[in-house]
Amino acid sequence: MSLLLNDPLDVLHRFTPTPFQSEVYLGGKLIRAESNDRALLPPGVPQKSTSPVSSRHSFSWKLIRDPKAPGRLESPTKLSIFDTVFAVFMGSACLIAVDLEESQLVSFIGSQVDTGEYQDRVLPILCELSDMGLNDNRI
């Protein structure tokens, strides 16, 4: 189930509610993910400990299921914009941007991208981009 509300002053869908949230460890790093579609939340080991994790070692993901995004996944093109800012386009069906300074990743995923495709083709890219930030490495 996904939520997408229309607001005439939010033509870019910036304010899509993201009621589904999870905190998981991926590759030993904490991902704080929120989404309007539970199926987009990353699988992983739930955070068990209540011990605080510094923001330097965590990453925020906002994942929006976008029923109005047309088309299917295309082969990815990565834009290396700054040393700390990257984007990946996979057609209109998948848009990803990451800001390593802010430890933020955002993504819009079209309705024609099914769960299998998402997990096989999109999620590895999200992890790769975030892992760069968490390890402070560069591709």
Place this chain on the structure above:
Amino acid sequence: MKNALLASGTLPLHTEFSIAGVQCGISTNSPTILAQLSRFMPVVSGVESSFSVSVLELAVGEDQSSDMHFRGMNHFVFALLGAGNRFVLDLKRRHAAGIVSSEAARDSKFWHRIFFPIVVGTLGATFGLIPLHCACLDSGGEGLLIAGNAGAGKSTLALALLDYGFSFASDEWTYLLARDGEFTLHTLGGPAKLLPDASRFFPRLCQLGLHTAMNGELSYEVDIATWLGVPPITQSSLSRMLFLRRVSAPGCRFTPCDEEFTFSFFEQSMERLPEELLDAKVQRSEIIRKMSSTKSWILETGESPEATAGAIADFYKRGRL
């Protein structure tokens, strides 16, 4: 994965241009792009850029869709502008970056009518350039803004006012720049867009073909320089504002409106900005607050564009507007 390198120092060509009263730095691998941009933007130097663009001309893959598609989240905006043209706008860094096809690279209309209106409209709030959905006319260096809801007839009225000594600046989007306590109005010099029924008032429009706009609307695109024989005004100073309302009753009525009305009208019509852009949001509200003290009237009209234009000109002559 194809990797387009756009970071500083990776693109060999750089030029500073002036657009909408501000300076923009362009970095690219394409002399063709710089040549097309210089057709509608003067090259400048010496002051700090308000925003920057890095763009790579790249061969288009066969599987690239030709959609126009826009989305935004946090400080990022994605813009897909047809086959092979993909951009990300970073509002935190006042930067647009992307790749374009060779076809788009050599198409000045792509840059003038699609790319820069989107980039200036999106990034502008971060450096005090506010896009207003208004027509703009000029009379002796004084700018008249005409606001109104979609379908109120701003474009048709703007063209009708040209018969009454006004100069055309814009029929749809005007950019308000606040600098050193002064407000200047800027346009990008694009064509006027009139809905098909405007041909009732301007039969000459029928000689032009109908175009499909980015929003899917059919319209006549009027190249002002060709239509009038003189290029449109691209800068004016904010002097007066009219809020246009179509009514069924005949006649034209001018009612002065207060600052609060003007502020609310523009503030409520602005695109919502996220919390990450709080500074831009606050600055934008302050600018709108200050510009709301400009002399403004609500114009209710049940008349044709020609008769309404005549009433505005008469009101102007009598010194009340």
